[in-house]
Amino acid sequence: MERAVTGLLSDNRITDARSARAALGPISQIKSVAGETPKVLAKEARAYHVLKDWAKAERSYRKWLKTAPQRHPDRKRIDRKSTSLNSSQKPNSYAGS
Numbered sequence: 001m002e003r004a005v006t007g008l009l010s011d012n013r014i015t016d017a018r019s020a021r022a023a024l025g026p027i028s029q030i031k032s033v034a035g036e037t038p039k040v041l042a043k044e045a046r047a048y049h050v051l052k053d054w055a056k057a058e059r060s061y062r063k064w065l066k067t068a069p070q071r072h073p074d075r076k077r078i079d080r081k082s083t084s085l086n087s088s089q090k091p092n093s094y095a096g097s
Helices: 002-010 017-034 038-050 054-067 075-086
Strands: none
Touching (some): 002 038, 017 038, 038 075
16 A cells, blocks of 8 residues: 555646645545655645645644654654744745655
């Protein structure tokens, strides 16, 4: 199942607001079948981040932090993103995936 989820998520590249909006529907469908996996949550957070929907992006990042293994290689990066959204200063753009 994880391989299928990875394939479906990679089909939805998020590069701008248009692609982020387009990706949210398929992400929601994948989430309804696969659940809130780290890969699904990371893609969802990226879409909301690109759309500058800071509250939803932060919520997805926080869910990712609760779901992903403690030793996940992206943990520090995701934690920084979540922390930056929680601060009073919102980021201007999305840097990285």
